[in-house]
Amino acid sequence: MKRNLSFTFIIAAFCTLGCNKQLNTIPKDFISPVNYYQTEGQLNNALNGVYDPLGLESMYANGLLTYLSYGNDEGVWRASGQVTGPMVYNYDPSEANINNLWTAAYTGIGRANLLLDNIDKATxxxxxxxxxxxxxALFLRAYYYFVLADNWGGVPLRLTAAQSAEDVDLPATPVADVYKQVVKDMETAEALLPTAEQWGPNSGGRVSKNTAAGILARVYLTMAGSPVNDKARYADALKWSKKVIDMGFNQLNADYSQVFINHCQDKYDVKESMWEVEFYGVKADAYNEVGYVGNRNGIASNNIDFPGYGYAFLYATSKxxxxxxxxINATTKVEFSPDERRDWVVSPYTWNDATKTKTFLAVTATYDRFPGKWRRDLETNLPRNKNYSGVNFxxxxxxxxxxxxAEAENEINGPTVAALNALNQVRRRAYGKLKAGATNVTEADLTGxxxxxFFNAINAERMRELAFECLRNHDLKRWGLLQSTLKEFAxxxxxxAPANRKFTAIIGDNIQDRHLFYPIPSREISLNKAIKQNQGW
Structure with missing residues (x-):
């Protein structure tokens, strides 16, 4: 995607030199907090560095896109021989993907702290x-802490830049207190941020007031659920989600598939897609800001030029x-889904590598389908790279x-007209009822x-609407349903399931109570003498 932010952050290096009297001048080209953070350009460069970890392979370029968000009942690991790793709930504190996510989040936090500590120097x-x-910077620091708390529970809470390489012994702050800091920082940031409309039409990669309010609703819903279980936070989730709605700027794209086609074709729609991790280029260019969207979480193919190589690590589940x-069409007797999301979220075809054409699957082939949200044949940034894409997430x-x-309103007031209206807006779009000329627009509405x-409807609707957007495990955990859902699924x-797909039951066989949170990484345990390992690890 077109970059709003150029991630060219200069990391200050601190060193002590033994010098004689002839070598005691201060070098004019040495960049440190002493002589940096002076100009608007320097502040923006530092801010770009705070955004940067979102697009690292350890976060949304790959780790959270695949290894760390699946398997579950919407997507399972495709390799039958895969018996270890977070995607099959068989790992230990040395797991690389878990270590790397921890490091990436704290990298963002460290960069944010440096900027926040020094921003007042730019007089x-x-x-x-x-x-x-x-x-x-404040919002992003909070978001990284949200990722950490959501995945590890209590974590070390550092709100200023580390003063030395030895400044590493910091105990974990209880998870409820981490969340309190997250919402404090996000609410402070929200008051200062421009609206999405003020940012402009190509600003999907920047945090806006709209985005901050929406993410605050997500954080408060998380706090209301397991393991914090602070039910009073439902009111806060309702407040912040309602604020986004009441702003009147954001709206649903009338065509569900177009949301994801836009991602593939370098187009922004900030009214629907409020915040995106920005990727751009084909790796062989000067940008080097690429991810695996549509490659590792898409449709399998061995052709690089067309439709684009697809490793396809995941199967979409039959469930x-x-x-x-x-x-069933009354005239043709052919099965179809009036829910337009189905054949976009779950691909109705595979690619014939020999002919580079689509082979459509039988309706009964429910265990052989790939995620279809991001399709490499739709990419407009050419030539395609085998391993990477510039598709935003x-x-x-x-x-x-x-x-x-809708969820928060139901928890507080029950299935009110307002709750049903919000839920049914999503369903109407799914059934094509927001398109020009649509008839019988209330056909898909839920009532009674x-x-x-209503909660069960929200559970199902979130899976159908948000599949493969790295939210299913998050939702199941906060609802206290992760383990029971995966065991029922298994x-x-x-x-x-047919014999050749029964291996996917491994996720239900392996999951235990301890998998609510990741283990503290082995490297952190070895360096930080004040931290204790999470329960069960």
Missing amino acids: AVATATRDVILAQ LYKSYESR PLLRYSDVLLMF LDKTT ADIKLN
Whole structure:
């Protein structure tokens, strides 16, 4: 995607030199906090460095995209011989992907702390300009802590830059207190940030006031659920999701598939896709800001030029495919889904490598399908690279905000008209009822639900709407349903899946109570003498 931010951050190096009297001058080209953070350009370079970890392979370029967000009941690991790793709940504190995510998050935090500690040195920069930069750094630091708390629970909470390489002994702060700091920083940032409309139409990679409010709703819903279980936070989730809605700027794209086509074709739609991790280029150019979106979480292919190479690490599950409504055309007797999401989220075809054409799957082939949200044949940034793509990845969409509002409203007030309206907006778009000329626009609306059945509808709708956006495990954990859901899923696999797909039941066989949180990485345990290992590890 087009870069709004050029990630060219200069990391200051600190060293002590033994010198004689002839070598005691201060070098004019040495960059450190003493002589940096002076100009708007320097502040923006530092801010770019704070954004940068989002696009690292250890975060959304690969780690969170594949290894660390699956398997679950929407996506399972494709390799039958894969019996170790986080995707099959068989790992230990030395697991590289877990270590790398921890390091990436703390890298972002460290860079944010450096910028926040030094931003007031830029006295020649207008206060309003500094405030917007400060707000983004503060929000991003909070977001990295949110990732850490969501995955590890209590973690060391460092709010200023480390003073030396030996400054590493820091105990874990209880998870509830980490979240309190997260929302404090995010709310401070939200008050200072421009709106998405003020940022402009190509600003999906920047944090806006709209995005901050939407992510705050996500954080508060997390706090309301397991393991914090602070039910009073549902009111805060409702407040912040409602604020996004009441701004009146964000709206659903009438065509669900177009949201993801836009990602593939370097187009922004900040009304729907509110915040994205920005990737750009084909690795062989000067940008070097690429990820694996559509490659490792897409449709298998061995052709680089067309449709584009697909490692396809994941299968979409039969459960996900069958969760979308299915009907039989009365005239043709052909099965179809009136829910337009099904055949976009779960690919209805595979690629014939010999002919470079699509082979459409039989309706009964529910265990042989790939995720289809991001399709490499739609990429416009050419020539394609075998391993990488420049396709952006969404961190927050407006449909998620509507579903969070509906969930919070139901928890506080039950399935009110407002809750049903938010849920049904998402469903109407799914059934094509927001498109020009649509008829029978209330066809897909849900009605007559009580509080429990409304929650169950939210559970199912979030999986259908947000599949492969790295939110399913997060949702199941905060609902306290991760282990039970995966064990039920595994039981169904053993009973109903064909023999060559029964291996996917491994996730239900392996998952235990301890998998609610990752283990503290071995490297952190060895360096930080004040931290203790998470329970069960």
